[in-house]
Amino acid sequence: MPAIRTQGLTKTYRVADKKPGFVGTVKHFIKRRHREIQAVKAVDLTIEPGEVVGFLGPNGAGKTTTLKMLTGLVHPTAGAVSVLGHEPFKRKAELLKQITLVMGNKQQMIWDLPPMDSLHVNAAVYGIEEKEAMRRVEVFAELLGLDEELTQPVRKLSLGQRMKCELVAALLHHPKVLFLDEPTLGLDLNAQTAVRSFLKQYNEEQQASILLTSHYMADITALCPRVVVIHEGALLYDGSLEGVVQRFAPLREVKLDLAAPVEDAVLNRFGEIEANEGRVARLLVQREALTDAVGRVLAELDVEDLTVTDPPIEDVIARLFDSGNNKGETTP
Amino acid sequence: MTPTPRITKAYFNAFYALMTTYRAEIFFWVIATTLPLIMMGIWVQAGASGAFEGFGSVDAARYFIGVFIFRQLTICWVIYEFEYDVVSGRLSSMLLHPVNPLWRYILLHAGEQFTRLPFSILFIGLSLFIFPEALWGSGEQPGTWLPQGWRVLLALACGYLAFLLRFFISYTISMLAFWIERVSALENLNYMPYLFLSGLVVPIQTLPPALQEVILWTPYPYILWFPAQLIAAPPEAMPAELIARGLLTIVGWITLFAILQQALWRRGLRHYSAMGA
Numbered sequence: 223m224p225a226i227r228t229q230g231l232t233k234t235y236r237v238a239d240k241k242p243g244f245v246g247t248v249k250h251f252i253k254r255r256h257r258e259i260q261a262v263k264a265v266d267l268t269i270e271p272g273e274v275v276g277f278l279g280p281n282g283a284g285k286t287t288t289l290k291m292l293t294g295l296v297h298p299t300a301g302a303v304s305v306l307g308h309e310p311f312k313r314k315a316e317l318l319k320q321i322t323l324v325m326g327n328k329q330q331m332i333w334d335l336p337p338m339d340s341l342h343v344n345a346a347v348y349g350i351e352e353k354e355a356m357r358r359v360e361v362f363a364e365l366l367g368l369d370e371e372l373t374q375p376v377r378k379l380s381l382g383q384r385m386k387c388e389l390v391a392a393l394l395h396h397p398k399v400l401f402l403d404e405p406t407l408g409l410d411l412n413a414q415t416a417v418r419s420f421l422k423q424y425n426e427e428q429q430a431s432i433l434l435t436s437h438y439m440a441d442i443t444a445l446c447p448r449v450v451v452i453h454e455g456a457l458l459y460d461g462s463l464e465g466v467v468q469r470f471a472p473l474r475e476v477k478l479d480l481a482a483p484v485e486d487a488v489l490n491r492f493g494e495i496e497a498n499e500g501r502v503a504r505l506l507v508q509r510e511a512l513t514d515a516v517g518r519v520l521a522e523l524d525v526e527d528l529t530v531t532d533p534p535i536e537d538v539i540a541r542l543f544d545s546g547n548n549k550g551e552t553t554p
Numbered sequence: 555m556t557p558t559p560r561i562t563k564a565y566f567n568a569f570y571a572l573m574t575t576y577r578a579e580i581f582f583w584v585i586a587t588t589l590p591l592i593m594m595g596i597w598v599q600a601g602a603s604g605a606f607e608g609f610g611s612v613d614a615a616r617y618f619i620g621v622f623i624f625r626q627l628t629i630c631w632v633i634y635e636f637e638y639d640v641v642s643g644r645l646s647s648m649l650l651h652p653v654n655p656l657w658r659y660i661l662l663h664a665g666e667q668f669t670r671l672p673f674s675i676l677f678i679g680l681s682l683f684i685f686p687e688a689l690w691g692s693g694e695q696p697g698t699w700l701p702q703g704w705r706v707l708l709a710l711a712c713g714y715l716a717f718l719l720r721f722f723i724s725y726t727i728s729m730l731a732f733w734i735e736r737v738s739a740l741e742n743l744n745y746m747p748y749l750f751l752s753g754l755v756v757p758i759q760t761l762p763p764a765l766q767e768v769i770l771w772t773p774y775p776y777i778l779w780f781p782a783q784l785i786a787a788p789p790e791a792m793p794a795e796l797i798a799r800g801l802l803t804i805v806g807w808i809t810l811f812a813i814l815q816q817a818l819w820r821r822g823l824r825h826y827s828a829m830g831a
Binding site for chain 1: 556558560561563564565567568571572575577641644646647649650651652653823824827828
């Protein structure tokens with residue numbers, strides 16, 4: 223049985239539509255106007271137990287709404303959703319004890335108390351024996367490098383320390399499905415790395431399924447062999463991380479170390495200029511035209527060194543979202 | 555899922571710890587809820603004038619000290635808490651716990667009541683110091699204030715039922731936060747009848763009998779007047795049939811509001827968009 227399965231999952235929100243200015247305010251006060259926004263459009267998704275899936279999309283693409291429906295916080299407008307065999311919006315305790323949602327911009331711990339107080343509450347709520355709960359806290363704390371932070375008020379902790387504590391609280395009950403919405407948001411590099419390796423280890427040890435959204439591509443490349451791309455509520459792509467590059471980056475990056483600077487007008491003849499900074503230039507060239515372009519570059523320019531690579535995954539995703547041309551081309 | 559004793563204890567411990575971090579604020583909050591003691595000053599004078607038959611100055615002092623005690627027990631701010639939780643999306647993390655957030659809110663209030671207790675005792679002691687006749691009686695109204703033990707226990711039980719009644723009235727209105735962004739504005743609709751029908755300002759027994767009868771069918775007199783009367787009034791003023799009627803009415807209103815709240819909760823969750831989360 224898949225850990226997560228959705229079929230035609232759709233969510234439409236009704237939002238107030240107000241014109242700006244005094245007249246708009248008066249009109250809105252007398253007669254409210256609303257419009258409907260389709261945040262998620264017929265999403266089909268299957269995630270197997272133990273799978274780690276990156277959920278990518280620009281702001282407003284429908285990622286968080288999808289996560290809210292998968293965790294049962296929001297009722298779908300249409301379609302079917304099943305998480306560990308349950309319909310999440312029914313909020314059965316049996317399911318809630320097996321899932322967790324971590325939101326980088328939200329907290330579940332009590333702000334004015336040390337994390338340990340919230341952890342005691344969670345241990346009781348999830349029915350974990352006190353001794354076992356403290357053992358788990360100890361293990362997680364060691365992996366995340368937490369110590370005295372657990373007994374300091376949450377409001378006194380740094381963002382990174384707080385997020386680590388949030389992870390301990392969210393995973394204390396050893397959930398089988400993790401929904402992580404920007405878990406490394408705003409963290410410094412060290413904290414990001416610690417969180418990533420913690421999640422990797424948790425996934426390996428617990429065989430938990432993870433659906434992860436992040437704007438940091440390092441999170442995705444470190445954790446997610448599979449990615450799902452959503453844009454304007456519809457799935458654009460579902461497949462391997464490498465496949466994103468193959469599918470959405472028909473371009474390759476050619477880096478040139480030149481003997482002398484060359485003008486843009488000249489470089490333009492070989493491909494799209496990505497950067498031209500003194501003696502170093504980077505060009506984007508169509509895959510099928512690569513051999514020809516490289517041959518001409520070597521023949522016509524004074525090149526000291528030349529390397530051909532795939533463009534960084536960040537650039538591929540950014541281009542994908544910018545273009546929006548591939549809407550609806552979902553790969554099963 | 556209803557909470558086990560362990561969950562109840564864990565919530566209570568956490569919320570008591572949380573409230574003790576605000577002890578100074580709670581002290582000032584207790585001061586802000588001393589309206590019954592102010593009303594005591596006014597009604598002691600009115601009682602001394604003999605304007606109300608069977609309600610002398612000692613009766614007034616004992617009644618309003620009782621009202622103060624049960625007001626401390628029935629303070630309820632769930633509407634503000636719930637509104638913030640819905641609007642900010644904080645409710646989402648509670649919905650992911652396998653325990654209905656209702657229990658969390660009730661135990662949050664219990665933690666606050668426990669923190670408030672020493673301050674309340676201080677104010678009761680102060681009131682008795684200022685008006686010792688409430689304790690020992692006066693020339694016109696001799697006799698020590700010593701209610702029967704079973705009445706005190708019943709009053710305490712009624713006090714907690716009164717808290718639940720006020721809580722469920724407020725919590726039911728709070729459910730509208732799923733549809734209305736500033737639901738706390740509606741609290742005034744509840745506060746005005748509470749102010750005038752609960753016995754906080756005017757003791758119900760001093761009103762015309764016909765009006766008393768109408769008021770006794772509403773939930774409000776059972777929040778303050780009824781438990782206060784159990785400890786303050788002479789036994790003949792609270793006969794068994796009035797006590798039985800009071801208990802049945804409290805339980806009836808609690809049940810009614812709890813059913814309504816649950817119905818709104820189920821519908822509200824379908825409407826919830828987890829804003830800000």
